[in-house]
Structures are given as C-alpha cells and as structure tokens.
Amino acid sequence: MKYLTRSIGQIFNLYVLVYAVLIVVFAIEQFDSVLRTAIEYDVSLTAFSRLFVFALPEVADFIIPVSVLVSVYFVLLYKREGREFLTLAAAGSDVRPVVVLVCLVSSLFFGVSVFISGYLKPAAAYAYRSESIAAVAGFVSEGPQNGQFTYDGNKVFHVSDRRSDGERALRMFEFDNERLERLIISDCSNLLASRGDLIVNFCSARIYDFNPPVVPPIGPDPVSPDDCRVCADASGRLNLTVIEVGKSAMLFPLNSLVGGALGVQHNERPLHDLLGLDDNGRFRSGADVRDAAKILLLGLTSVLAAAIAVAAVALTSYRNRFAVLPGAIAVVMLISVAASSGFLVPEFLPGAAGFWVAVLMAAALCFASILIAFNAMRSRLLMPGFARA
Helix, strand or coil: CHHHHHHHHHHHHHHHHHHHHHHHHHHHHHHHHHHHHHHHCCCCHHHHHHHHHHHHHHHCCCCHHHHHHHHHHHHHHHHHHCCHHHHHHHCCCCCHHHHHHHHHHHHHHHHHHHHHHHHHHHHHHHHHHHHHHHHHHHHHHHCCHHHCCEEECCEEEEECCCCCCCCEEEEEEEEECCEEEEEEEEEEEEEEEECCEEEEEEEEEEEEECCCCCCCCCCCCCCCCCCCCCCECCCCCECCEEEEECCEEEEEEHHHHCCCCCCCCCCCCCHHHHCCECCCCCECCHHHHHHHHHHHHHHHHHHHHHHHHHHHHHHCCCCCCCCHHHHHHHHHHHHHHHHHHCCCCCCCCCCHHHHHHHHHHHHHHHHHHHHHHHHHCHHHHHCCCCCCC
16 A cells, blocks of 8 residues: 555656646747737736636646656656566566556546546636736727727727826728728717627717718719729719717627637536536537537546556667657647547537446546556566666
C-alpha cells in the first residue's frame, strides 16, 4: 500500500509540473490575443486579468493526455532502471502492483479531464463572454478614444467625446460594397449598452437613405437609379431620401457595431445539461449527445495515454531513448484530436441505455489496453534497458 501511495504521489507531482509547463506555453500564446482585446476595448487591468484567466481553460483538457503520458512514462522508466519491477517479480508479486498503479492514476486523470471539459470550461466560457460583453458595453458607451472609427462588416460607427452637457455626436455609415447606402447623423445622443444590444437615444437625428425605392418613371429619365445612387436627378436634386427624426431611440446589435469580443453560448452548457432527458426518457438533442461523447472520449484518451506510456517504457533502450517519447506524444496528440473533433462519434440520436453501454464498452477497451500493454511487454519491462551492450 505504501508503494502504491508513494508511486501515485510521484506520478501526480510530475504530472502537475508538466501540466503547469504546458499551461504556461499556452498562456504565452493566449496573452497576445487577450491583450489585443484589452487594448481595443480599453479595459482596466483588473478586467484584463479576468479575461486572461478565463481564457486559459480553453485547452486545459486537451493537454491532459500528454501530461499523463509524460508523467507515467518517466516514473515507470525510473522504476524500471532502478530494477523495481525485477524486484517485485522476484518477490512473487510480478508487476501486479504496477498495473494497479497505472489503472488508478488513469481513473484519476479521466475524472480530472471530464471535470475540466464538462464543467470548468463551460463556466470559464460563460465568465469570459460576460466579461467581454461588459468590456464592449463600457467601450461603446464611452465612445472610441481619440476620435477613432469602429467598423465591422458594412458599418462604420463613430461617437465623439462626451460634452459638458452629457450629450455626444453620433455618426453611423452603412455601405453596400463600396457605395454609401445610409448615413445617420445626430449631435445629441446618449448610448446605453445592455444585453448584447446598443440603445441610442436621440434628441434629434437625420437619416440619409441613398437607396430609396425605385419607382418606374412616367417619362424618359436621363438618370437611372441603378447607375448612380448619389446623383442629381433631372430637377437637380440628389437621389436620396432624408428622414428627420425627433426624440427617439434606435436599437443596434452590439456585435454588428463592435466585432470580435462577443462569444457564443453553445460551449457554456455543463455535461449533465448536455445529457438531459425529455419526458419520454430520451436525449433532447443529438448535437448535445455528440458534444457529451466528445468530452467522455477525450477523458478516455488519458487512459490510452497511460497504456501508450507503458508500451513506450518497454520499447525505450539506450539507442532510441531520444525518439520513443516524442513518437508517443505524437500518437497521443493524434488520438486527442480525433476524440475532441467527434470523428469517432456517429451522427444519430441514440437512446440513453445504448449511449451508456457504448461509453462503458469504450472505457473497458481503454483499460484493457493497459493490461494488454503490460502482458505483451512484460519481459522488456522487467530488465533495465539503458545498459550499454
């Protein structure tokens, strides 16, 4: 029992170290993206810190199998070279304690992966989206700094700095390809961003519509509206419609005016919600079941990573000591990509019983792969492999 406890502690400590290193590598990459968002929307240091922390769980589950592989590989390799496996075999225990050890840590890391994928990531995604909406709302309501224009798609949006009376000037340009289609001008407006929408309150405004309804002319018309939208007609008037607006309010989707920061909500649902049943005892959505299956398969990838680590230790020798681990990492990453992409999940809505039977069968196969690796590589695991021939 002490041997198992000490070995689990060794694997867990090394796992934490490897996992922390991989998280730091991802954090360095993610820092630039979050920093750009923070600069674009002029968020505070506290809001930037929250955005950065909430963005880290994005790949937190994807790097678990690699961390499991590396930690199990080095601990088992150390034990093999220290002749611990040979000592256990001579004492009559064979490698059964090591098999139990690998199965226990695999079960532990399977639970960690499911918790991160099924609960921590959705919570972090929701928190990140909420913080992003707050940052965008504050940015839009305060107006772009230094008179800069904010654009997205075919809209260009500009709000001046707040005057002493609290009002501000607003200009919104809407284009159709390269042609100006609509212009909204107001010198007295207030902005309020709420629930993903921008509410603009005008004391007065003027709307220039350069794309009025085309009315067939009674007589010959030298100018066709289709040829030129901003041209004078026969009477010398511009081909546009001017709308004078008094005290009113307009509603704009916030993500059509300020792009990029708002997230989506499909990845914010926890695992138990994805596997919810209707009144007839069937899953509510096939897409939700596929997402739940991806989470469980990615968790089982950690079990396969432990089995691959056992095989990698058995195959490691003095000659190939620098090639086996990188090859094993490549295999585990390939399996992780296949599991997280849903490549192995069929596109149909199964019954609840059938789904859980399939999950249990997949789990049994993954844990059986650990036993197969130990049985097939037993002779290689017993003897140290770094001794020069």
